[in-house]
Amino acid sequence: MENQNMAKCVNCGNPIPQNAYFCVSCGAKQPAYSGASNQQPQQQAQPVYQQTPPQQQYYQPPQDQTVSYQAPPQQGGYQQTPPPQYANPMPVTQLRTDRSLLKYFLLSLITFGIYGLVVMCNVSSDINVVASRYDGKKTMNYLLMALIIAPLTLGIYGIIWFHTFSERLGNELNRRGIAYSFGASDFWLWNVLGSLIIVGPFIYYAKMFKAMNFICEDYNRRG
Numbered sequence: 593m594e595n596q597n598m599a600k601c602v603n604c605g606n607p608i609p610q611n612a613y614f615c616v617s618c619g620a621k622q623p624a625y626s627g628a629s630n631q632q633p634q635q636q637a638q639p640v641y642q643q644t645p646p647q648q649q650y651y652q653p654p655q656d657q658t659v660s661y662q663a664p665p666q667q668g669g670y671q672q673t674p675p676p677q678y679a680n681p682m683p684v685t686q687l688r689t690d691r692s693l694l695k696y697f698l699l700s701l702i703t704f705g706i707y708g709l710v711v712m713c714n715v716s717s718d719i720n721v722v723a724s725r726y727d728g729k730k731t732m733n734y735l736l737m738a739l740i741i742a743p744l745t746l747g748i749y750g751i752i753w754f755h756t757f758s759e760r761l762g763n764e765l766n767r768r769g770i771a772y773s774f775g776a777s778d779f780w781l782w783n784v785l786g787s788l789i790i791v792g793p794f795i796y797y798a799k800m801f802k803a804m805n806f807i808c809e810d811y812n813r814r815g
Contacts (some may be wrong), residue, residue, distance in 0.1 A: 687718050687808035691801040693794060709735055715804055719757070722811045723764045732759055755778050761803050766808050774803040 598607040603620030612622055682720035691711065700708035719731055732741070732753060738778055743749035755776050762775030786792015 606677040613667060663754055686812045687721065688714065688811045689805045689812065690713070691805055693801060696771065696797065697803065710739065712738075715800075716757070718804065718808060719764070721762060723760060723767075723806055726767060727760070728765065729760060731760065751784075754783065754801075758800065761800065764807050765803060768805050768807065772803055772806055 599610050599612070599622075600606070601608050601615035601618060602622060603615060604618040606615065608615050608617075614621055621629065649789055662709040696708060700706075700711075703763065716734040718733045724730055734753075737753045742748075743752070758774070758779040759776035762773075762787055765772055765774060778796060782792040782796035782799070784792075786795060
């Protein structure tokens with residue numbers, strides 16, 4: 593039975609004392625602790641940690657969800673509503689509403705008829721401004737009719753012009769709901785037949801200016 597304090601030479605294998613630096617048989621150099629050559633220390637297993645990369649999370653919007661926006665309440669509990677949409681835009685310029693029979697004939701006499709031409713030109717242009725977008729018609733300028741077209745047709749187109757103009761004024765009065773009677777019949781009754789009693793044309797112009805003032809006044813207020 594070998595002594596437990598004896599070790600073996602790493603060169604010749606003969607027994608040598610424990611912790612001997614040289615072999616007594618062959619003289620080979622021994623390790624500092626021969627027991628370490630025979631017994632290999634067991635290394636403690638290191639725990640292996642498996643590091644897994646964090647899972648990337650992507651944003652997924654909620655499905656089948658309807659998001660409705662609600663405006664914040666106004667101060668005082670009043671709900672703000674959009675302004676109503678008007679079918680008729682407000683006029684950019686104001687039309688004249690001060691036409692009168694007396695001023696028409698007096699200033700026409702003083703200006704040798706020039707004032708009368710200017711007034712009737714404004715009347716023919718104003719009715720186009722007010723009514724053309726509704727009835728799709730256009731009244732010829734009075735100056736063009738009176739100085740060129742009517743003389744070329746021996747006055748016939750002048751009668752046609754006043755007839756269609758008066759009828760158009762009456763239709764616009766009815767469309768705007770203005771309670772005033774005027775139309776083509778007034779032209780034939782007062783300006784044509786009424787000329788036999790002299791005062792007929794004066795009555796026609798007075799009614800025509802009044803109807804035109806009503807229409808322009810309504811246009812200035814409502815468009």
